[in-house]
Amino acid sequence: MSDSGEHIGLAHPGHAFPNLRLSLHPLIQHKVTLLSDERTESKVFRELVRELTTLLLYEATTDLPVHKIRYHTPLEETEGIRIAARIGIVPILRAGLGMVDAAIDALPTARVWHLGMYRDELTKRPVSYYNRLPTRCEDDLVILLDPMLATGGSATDAISVLKHWGAPHIKFVGIKAAPEGVQHVLDAHPDVPIHVASLDRQLDERAYILPGLGDAGDRLFGTGEESANIHKGR
Numbered sequence: 380m381s382d383s384g385e386h387i388g389l390a391h392p393g394h395a396f397p398n399l400r401l402s403l404h405p406l407i408q409h410k411v412t413l414l415s416d417e418r419t420e421s422k423v424f425r426e427l428v429r430e431l432t433t434l435l436l437y438e439a440t441t442d443l444p445v446h447k448i449r450y451h452t453p454l455e456e457t458e459g460i461r462i463a464a465r466i467g468i469v470p471i472l473r474a475g476l477g478m479v480d481a482a483i484d485a486l487p488t489a490r491v492w493h494l495g496m497y498r499d500e501l502t503k504r505p506v507s508y509y510n511r512l513p514t515r516c517e518d519d520l521v522i523l524l525d526p527m528l529a530t531g532g533s534a535t536d537a538i539s540v541l542k543h544w545g546a547p548h549i550k551f552v553g554i555k556a557a558p559e560g561v562q563h564v565l566d567a568h569p570d571v572p573i574h575v576a577s578l579d580r581q582l583d584e585r586a587y588i589l590p591g592l593g594d595a596g597d598r599l600f601g602t603g604e605e606s607a608n609i610h611k612g613r
């Protein structure tokens with residue numbers, strides 16, 4: 380990592396996606412830079428994903444409905460607020476799992492449902508292999524978690540599943556997105572906001588995000604070819 384020593388302000392980005400909520404807070408941008416650095420090993424990578432999830436959720440939940448309550452401090456009765464929405468958290472396996480702990484710390488009454496999908500290497504299309512949603516959706520808001528939005532196929536399919544399930548409001552919270560993926564979700568689900576820390580440049584021929592951070596699942600869980608070689612002492 381090189382530091383030019385130049386101090387810059389983070390200007391609001393110009394982008395043409397009405398569904399995209401990009402978080403330009405310096406803490407978020409600092410952490411996403413560390414996360415993307417190829418030298419960041421799994422332990423730190425996992426910590427950064429958790430920290431980023433906390434910060435991104437803070438921004439993604441500014442419009443949560445609340446209701447007023449009366450309660451007592453040790454000194455007197457006063458008025459406060461309680462969150463009025465029932466919230467469901469849905470990580471897309473595997474990489475979405477890295478965001479779950481931070482999400483339930485921030486939203487302790489939320490329930491966690493799981494969807495499993497992987498991208499077929501040839502078609503780049505998502506393949507669903509796990510769905511643990513109960514029969515009926517009883518959540519007012521469902522927050523879909525996945526650090527990566529590349530072609531947008533996984534998020535688009537997952538949102539379709541959640542809508543079919545009956546989710547009345549859905550938000551996607553991730554870390555990095557490619558323009559192609561944001562457009563894909565916008566075309567299919569214009570009502571679903573996408574909250575991410577970074578809108579990257581483009582996809583490569585394998586549909587990986589550039590500059591990106593590589594394979595989020597592998598970096599979170601220490602899997603992948605390179606890790607396997609290290610494990611074998613090569």
Ligand code: PRP
Nearest residue numbers: 473474497498528529530531532533596
């Ligand atoms: C990654 C990522 C998303 C998906 C994004 O998962 O976590 O789920 O790819 O790509 P898309 O926008 O083109 O659909 P992957 O399929 O690698 O599975 P994994 O998390 O099990 O590694």
Ligand code: URA
Nearest residue numbers: 529587588593594595
């Ligand atoms: N999934 C990842 O983990 N990384 C990418 O760049 C694209 C899809």
